[in-house]
Amino acid sequence: MVEPSSKNMPNLTTDMSEDLSELRNLLLAPEQTQLDRLQERLDDPVLRTHEVSRLLPGALTLQKDDPVLTAVLTPHVEQAFFTSLRRSPQAIVDAIAPIMGPAIRQAIRQALQSLTQSLNQTIEHSFSLKGFRWRIEAWTTGRPFAETVLLHTLRYRVEQAFLIHRDTGLLLQHVATETAIVRDQEMVSGMLTAIRNFVHDSFGGQRERDLSSFQVGEFTVWIQQGTNAILAVVIRGTAPETFHDVLQDTLDRIHLTQADALVSFNGDASSFASTQPNLEACLQSQYEAPAQKPSPVLVAIGLLLLLGLLLWGWGSYRDGQRWDTLVDRLKSEPGLVLTTAQDHGGRYDLAGLRDPLATDPTSLIAASGLQADRIHSTWSPYYAMDPQFILSRARALLQPPDTVTLILEGEILVASGTAQEDWAHEARRMAPFVPGVLRYEDKKVQTVSMAHLIESIEHVTIQFASNSSAIDPVEAGKIPALISVLRDLDNLAARSHQQVTVECRGSVDAAGSELTNRILRKTRAQAVCSALGESGVGSATTLTTESASIRRPENQATTRSVGFAVTVHPSGSAKAGHP
Template sequence: MTDSSTRNTSNKAPDGDRSLGEEEALAELRNLLFTHQPAQNQLDSNEEVLAELRNLLFTHQPVQTPQPPTAFVQPSQKEPTTEEEAIAELRSLLFGADLQARLDNPKVLVEDVSAVLPEAIVLRTMQDEQLSKAAVPTVEQAIHTSVKQDLNILSDALFPVMGPAIRKAVSTALKTLTESLNQTLDRSLSPQSFKWRLEAAQTGKSFAEVVILRTLVYRVEQVFLIHKQTSLVLQYVVAPMVAAQDADLVSAMLRAIQDFVQDSFKVSQEDALDTLEFGELTIWIFQGPQALLAGVIRGNAPQELKSVFQTTIEKIHKEFRRDIISFQGDSTPFEPSKRYLEDCLQFQFQAKEDKPSPILLTLLGVIFCSLGLWGFLSFQERQRWANYLEKLNSQPGIVVVNAEKRHGKYLVSGLRDPLAIDPTLFIQEAKLNPKSVSSRWQPYISLDTKFTTIRAKRLLQPPATVSLKVDDNGVLYIIGSAPHQWIEQAKKQATNFPGITAIQTENLIETERLELQSSKEKIEKQILYFDKGNTQLLATENGKLQAVIQEIKKLATIAPFFHKDVRIQIFGHSDNDGSAENNLRLSQARANTILSALVSQGIKGSNLTAVGVGIREPWHKKSTQNNREINRRVSFKVFLTDAPKGKSKQ
C-alpha cells in the first residue's frame, strides 16, 4: 500500500453521515477480505495487495512478499504514524468495537471454537476417515495411560457390558446342551425315560427340564440383594432356565413375613428371619449391617453353601458400603455387585447310576486290566531306563548328551573317558535287555580328580615312598620322600599336565636329605672303645671305625647338594684312674688317633677336629669296672652348616 501516507484521517465523517456508496464499498471490502481465496503460490498484484491488507488488519505485520524499495515498513509503537491511524480507522469501520474486542480476546475465541467443534467433528467424520485415523494414536495412548495408572477404571467400565454378554453366552450354551440332551434321551428306551416323558407330557415341561429336576440335588435359582431399611431390591440374578420372579414382589413378601412374625409372636426387633421353606423351595436369608442377601434354593443344599452366601454379603458391604448407606432408590451403582451374586448360583446333580450288563463289565474289566498291566510294565521299563541313565550320570568320566527311545530301542550317546567304567556293565544291573540298548560314546579327557591322579601316576612314575593326590581345585599334592632328581623332573612335567593347576610339595622330602640326616645320626651313635691307659683301639672296634668312615664319606658326597658343609668333632674320653692332667692328655691322644685314621682313609682333615675332654663327660659317673671301661672311648659330633654362597656342588 504505497499511497497510504497520503491519507488524511482528520476528514473522516461520522458513522451516521456515511453515504450509500461508502457502505457498499465497505461491504465489498469485507467480501474481498473474508471470502476471497487466492490460488496457492500464484498471487497476482491485486491479490498481493489484499494479502498485505489482511495482514495489517489482523496481525499488525506486513506480508513478507517482494516489494520495491518504497515498501511499507512497520512503524514504531511508541510514535504512531498516519499510516497506522488509517489502518486503525479501517479496522474500526470493518469490524466495529464489539467484533474487534471478540477478536482480541483469546477466551472468547476458545468459546466460539467449542461451540462449533462437535458439529465440525461430525461433519468431518461423514466426509472421510482422516479424522478417525488421526485420533486413533491419541485414544490408544489415553487408554494405555489409564490402564497403567488404574486397571480398575477400565475393568469397571467394561463390567456392565461383559457381565450380560457372558451370561448370554452361558445361557446359549446351556440351551444348546439342553437340546443335545433332548436328542440323546429321545433315543433312550429305558423304563425311567418313559416315566419322565410321561411326566413331561403331563406338566408341559420339556423332557430335558424333567430330567434335570429329577436328577437335581440342589440348585440356587435366584439371589436377591435387598436394602435393609427400605426393603427395595438393590440387585438380583437368576439361574439359566429359571423363570424370573418380580424382585420387588419377593422383597415385599419377605418383609411382610418378617413383620408378621415379629408382631404376632412378639419377637425381638434384633431377631431376623433366616430360613423359609415352601415345598421344594428354601429361602436362605443372610443379614448384613445395611443390606441382606436372600437366595431361593431348590432341593437340599449343603451347609458349606452358607459360607459362600456369607462371604458374598461381606464382600458387597465392603465394596458398596457408601452406596448402600446413601441409597435413595437408584440401583445403578450396584450393577457391579452382580459378579458376587452370580458366585452364589451353584448347583449339583445326582450321580448317574448305570447298571451295565455283566458281559460289558467283563469286557471293560479285561480292557482295564490289560491297560493297567501295559501301563505298569511301561512304567517299570521307564523306571529301569531312568535308573540306568541316573547311574551313568553319577559315574565320573561319563557324560550323557542324548538319551531317547526310537523304534522300540533305547539310544544313548555321550562322552566317555577311557579310564571310566564300561557303561554296558550297568545294563544288566538295571535289568534291561542288552539288545534293546544301543550306545555310542566319544572319547574325551575327564578332569575328574580320580582320573587326573591316575594319569599323573602313569606319567610321573613316583617311587614307592611317594603318594600322589589331586584335590577338587586341581592341586597336585606330592607326599613322601623321593630323590632330588625325580622331584625336579616331576615339577616340570606336572605343570603342563591337563587338570593340574598347581603343585604342593610341602610334605615331600628329598631322599638325599633323609640320607644326610640318617648318616649324621649313625655317626653320632658310634662309640669306639680303647684299652686302659693307652691310645690303642680295641681290636673289636675296627669294624665300627670302618662304618664311621663310610658314613662320613657319604655325608661329604650328599651335603653339597643342599649347600651344606660338614664339620665333625672327635671327642676323646678317659676313665677316672690317674690324675686329671694325664687323663686329659690321654683323651686328646685317643681323639688324635681316630682323626689320623680318618684322614688316612681320604677324609679331609680340615673338616675334622679332635678334642680331648678327659674325665669331664663320663658315660657313667659311678666308678665301677664296667663303667670305667665304657668311659675309655671316642665319640663323634656332626655339624651341618650352610656353605658359603657361590660354592659349587661337589
C-alpha cells in the first residue's frame, strides 16, 4: 500500500466532502425538502395569512368562553364599531331600525293610549254634575282633576307586581305604574314573605292554605303561589276573579322560562330582568265604561211608540166617553127605548125600539163623534105613548086646518076651532085609529061651508077717508080675519077641485069729478087687494080689481069703501064673470 502523499491530501478532503454531501442527500433528502417548504411557509407572509384565515374561526370557537380573548377583542370591536358608525351611520340605522322601530312604536302607542284614556275620561266628566263634584274634590285635595276622574271611574288598577323568591323572600323583579306609591320594594317583599309565612304557620299547615289575598283600605293584595316563586300584585279597586288566571299564567310562564335560575338562585336577581314584560302585562286596569247612549233611531222609534200608545190611550178614553154620552142620550131621547148597548173593544152594538116620529138615532150617532161604521144599530118600530107623540101622531093622521086646535086630555083627543064639515066628519072617523087615543071629542068644532064663507067675505067692507086710497089703521085691523076666512075658502075650494076669484070693488062718495072718482075707486080696490095678497090667501084663490068700478059705477054704493064679490068655478074652467 502506498501512503497517500501530502500533496494529494486536498483532493482527498474534497472527495470526502462530496461523498458526505451525497450521502446526506441520499439519507435526508425528503426531510430536507420538507424543511425547505416549512421555511418557505414561515418566510412567506401571504401564505401564512391564508393559513391563519383558515384556522381563525375554529380557534375563536374553541376559545369562546375565554375571558382573556373577550377582554383582548373588546377594545378592537368597540373601536371598529365606532369607526364604522362614523363612516356609514346609515348602515347602522338600517340595521337597527327593524329592531328599534317596533319598540319605539309600542312605547308611543302605550303612552298615547294612556293619554287618550285620561283625556276621554276627563272630557266626559267635565260638564256633568258628577264632574262638578269631582272638580271640587280635586280642588280640596290638591289632586289634578284628570287624576280625580280616573280614580272615581276606576274599577280596578294593578299598580304593582312583585316576583318573589319563595324560600328566601328576596325580590326577583318588581314593576309598578307611574302613579303607584312605591316604598322600598325589597323590604316589602321580605315583609310580605314574613306575613305569608306567619299566616301559613298560624292558620295553614298545607300549601294550598297559603295566604292568597288581603285588603288594606282601597288596596287589595293578591298572592299567586308557585313552586319556587310567588307573584304578588297590589290592586286598587276590585279586580275580576278571572284576573287570577292571568296571574297564574304569568307565574307558570316565568317558572317555565326561568326554571334553572329559580332553582339555583343565590341572591343574584339580574337574570330575572327578562321577566319584566311578563310582570308589566299584569299591570292591567279597567275603567267604568261610559254609559251606552242609545241610538237616535231607537230613541225616535221608542218615542213614536210611546206617542202612539198615548194617542191610542187617549183615543180609547175619548171614545169611551163619547160612547157613554151617546148611550145616555139615546136612553133619554123620547120615542127611543134602548134595549142593548155593548162595547166590543171599539166596536159597538146598539138595539132598541123607535117611534117613527122620534128623532132619528143615526143623526144622534153621527153627532156623537164616534165613527158610524164602528156602530151597528138595529131599531124596531113601536108607538110611544108619550102625550106629545100621541098628539103628533094625531096631527099627522088627521091633518087639521089651522083653525082647529088638538089637545090631549088623558087618553081623550079634544078638537076645537072652526073647520069644514067634511074635515070634521073625516076626523071623527079617523081619530079612534090614532095609537094612544082612546076617544075623540069635537064638540068645540064649528063646521063651516063655502057659501057661508063667501057670505062672510062679501059682508066685509073696508072704509076710507074722503078722497083717500090709504087704508087707515082701524080698518086695517079687519084684514087678518078676512085673510083667515079667505084661506079657509081657498082650502075648501082646493079640496073640492074648484077655484075662487075675489074681486075687490072700490066705491066713492058723490063728491068729486067722475074721472077723479074712477081713479079713486081703482086705487082703493088695488090698495085692499095688495094688503090681502101680501100674506097670501092660497093657491086656489085669485084677487082682482079688474073692471069692477069702470063698468058698473052706477051700481056701487055711494060710500068711501071697498067691498068684495066672490065667485067659485071649477078648476081649469075659464073664470066666470061677475053677474
